[in-house]
Amino acid sequence: AQRVTQPEKLLSVFKGAPVELKCNYSYSGSPELFWYVQYSRQRLQLLLRHISRESIKGFTADLNKGETSFHLKKPFAQEEDSAMYYCALSGPSNTGFQKLVFGTGTRLLVSP
Amino acid sequence: DAMVIQNPRYQVTQFGKPVTLSCSQTLNHNVMYWYQQKSSQAPKLLFHYYDKDFNNEADTPDNFQSRRPNTSFCFLDIRSPGLGDAAMYLCATSRGTELGSYEQYFGPGTRLTVT
Numbered sequence: 001a002q003r004v005t006q007p008e009k010l011l012s013v014f015k016g017a018p019v020e021l022k023c024n025y026s027y028s029g030s031p032e033l034f035w036y037v038q039y040s041r042q043r044l045q046l047l048l049r050h051i052s053r054e055s056i057k058g059f060t061a062d063l064n065k066g067e068t069s070f071h072l073k074k075p076f077a078q079e080e081d082s083a084m085y086y087c088a089l090s091g092p093s094n095t096g097f098q099k100l101v102f103g104t105g106t107r108l109l110v111s112p
Numbered sequence: 113d114a115m116v117i118q119n120p121r122y123q124v125t126q127f128g129k130p131v132t133l134s135c136s137q138t139l140n141h142n143v144m145y146w147y148q149q150k151s152s153q154a155p156k157l158l159f160h161y162y163d164k165d166f167n168n169e170a171d172t173p174d175n176f177q178s179r180r181p182n183t184s185f186c187f188l189d190i191r192s193p194g195l196g197d198a199a200m201y202l203c204a205t206s207r208g209t210e211l212g213s214y215e216q217y218f219g220p221g222t223r224l225t226v227t
Contacts, residue, residue, distance in 0.1 A: 004154070043116075044155075044202065044218040086154070096208030097143060097162050098216060102154035 002027050004087050006103035013077050014111050021072040021106050023061075023087030031089040033063055033070040034100070038084040047072075047085070057081070077110045084108075115139070116219035118203050124225045125193050133188040133222045135203030144186040145216065146178060147202040155202055161186060162208055190224075198226045 003026040013019055025031065033050040048056045050063040050070060061072045070087060087103040116137045125131040135144065142163050147155040159168045161180045175197070177189040190197055203219040 009152075043220045046215050049215075096210055096213050097160060097167070098206060098208075098213040099157055099160075100155075100216065102156075104152065104154045 002031075002089065002091075002101045004089055004101055004103035006085075006087055006106050008106045009104070010107045010109065012109045012111065015079055016076050019072075019074045019077045019081070019108065019110075021085050021087075021108065023070045023072065023103060025068050025070065025087070025089050027068075027089055027091075029091065031091060032098075033061070034088045034090070035059070035061055035070075035072050036086040036088055036102075038086070040083070044086070077108075079110045079112060082108055082110045116203055116205055116217050118201075118219035118222050120222060121220060122223050122225070124227060125190075126227055127195065128192050131190050131193055131224065133190075133201050133203075133224070135186045135188070135219055136184050137203075137205045137217075138184070139205055139207075139217060140183065141205035141207050141217070142183065143206045143208040143213065144180060145204040145206075146186070146188050147204065149200040149202060149221075151199075158188070193224070193226045195226050198224055200224075 005024045035047040036044050037047040038044045059074045063070050084105050084107050086105045088100045090098045090100050119134050145160040146158045149155040158172045175191050179187045200221045200223050202221045204216040206216045207214045
């Protein structure tokens with residue numbers, strides 16, 4: 001079964017502190033992993049995907065196939081990072097269609 | 113700006129009264145998706161269109177239907193809404209080819225209340 005688990009509903013940190021949003025997945029095969037973000041009163045948008053291996057807004061995420069994890073990290077949190085973060089997976093995208101399976105999300109609150 | 117638009121943003125309907133939610137896009141994407149997100153839950157894919165081809169998820173209730181009259185528009189019809197259908201409904205689009213699929217762009221969502 002395909003499943004994404006985000007164990008924390010809420011993560012509260014102070015500005016400048018390191019952040020790690022946890023994501024574990026279950027998938028038989030080689031999934032693609034994503035992090036989506038939803039800022040207050042804005043739409044859901046892609047933050048990063050594992051195949052890009054990019055750092056976006058200071059965030060990075062490494063796919064660990066052994067631990068089936070795709071944790072999102074940032075060394076120094078900023079107040080503007082406060083948002084809802086969703087981890088998601090899909091199967092290989094060679095069909096032209098991408099079925100995203102989302103986790104339940106983690107709300108990140110960064111306090112001054 | 114190219115975008116995904118959903119109307120209305122808030123919809124109230126009565127138990128059993130058919131309701132239609134709409135989605136339009138100016139991105140000229142060939143794939144359109146509908147997701148249901150209940151309170152504190154993950155968004156869940158209901159169905160998608162790849163061009164004109166409709167693809168239903170196996171566990172999507174028959175109560176939910178969709179229409180895509182052209183590339184730009186897609187509708188979600190709920191034939192007989194129940195209280196359990198109250199949720200946020202998200203529309204998304206992406207470009208899809210035989211080589212793969214690309215980033216999904218989401219609309220702001222329509223929050224459906226069933227009374």
